[in-house]
Amino acid sequence: MPELPEVETIRLGLMGQIEGVKIVDVESHPCRVFQVERDCLNQVLLGAKIRGIDRLGKFLIFRLSEHNLVIHLGMTGQLTLRDPSRCDSPQFFRHPTTGLQRVRQHPPDQHTHLQIHFEDGRSLFYRDMRTFGKIYLLTHEEVRRDVFFSRVGMEPFSKEYSLAVFLGNCRGRKVRVKSLLLDQSFVAGVGNIYADEALFVSGIHPCRRVNRIRIFEREWLFQSVKKVLEKAIRFGGTTLRDYIDSDGRQGTHQEELRVYGREGSPCLVCGAEIKKISISNRGTHFCAVCQPRAGQKKSDRRICE
């Protein structure tokens, strides 16, 4: 569930919070999320300080002096920062075992696979119910764009996100456009929710083959992907079930969804019933009127937000 906007919201929440603070204890339990020996992880983290937090697509990158802690949240991964000393809001409560924390923040339980404790008493928790997430420890050499991230496509919020490359990567492709959007080597960070939303905003039917989509429509899609992601970040991400930010708060972008999860409800633009189908084994939501299979004329564009 965490896609680019959710991961970015977590990153923004942690920025300026944990950099430069010494790690004094690490707790972890055997779990397949660890792509590094836990002993090794312990050894590297103990006494270390986080120097910065970056993001590439759905990957979070915690920069240490010689290593990088790289975390992918998968489906249900949660990263929360607990501060037992803070009590400046009614949203806080005193949990019997974990002390003071925000209302929605999960206390450590059988799904909490990693706890990083800082010298100032705060802790960073990694919790993942379905363990689709992954935790890596990489050297600076390995973390380079052409090594570990070699199969990751354009990052929408970097200069590399260009129309020319976008159009270039579309050339000759016969896949359904929805599948291409989900492909992380095409554009990094787009998942099921924002793929559906971007296609709706572009007025493109998710089943259309990329090579049958007109160039000006591909251009709309290029712009829509970024717009949709930007808006979701402004709203703190989309919480449908498990997603919470680093403070344990839910996102509010679920209120803004135009098609995802709205099957059976009227289209907010034309009133037609939103349909749900399956593409690449992913629930796919669209409006058959605003997103006609045959495409639109440039002058017919119905949605231009």
Next chain:
DNA sequence: AACCTTCCCTGATGGC
């Protein structure tokens, strides 16, 4: 090579 399907996993939900 490109594209599609299957699988992993757990909790919520609905039918009986």
Next chain:
DNA sequence: TGCCATCAGGGAAGGT
């Protein structure tokens, strides 16, 4: 009340 089937989907692996 409890039991079982179904659904959710990111990404890797396997199949066509």
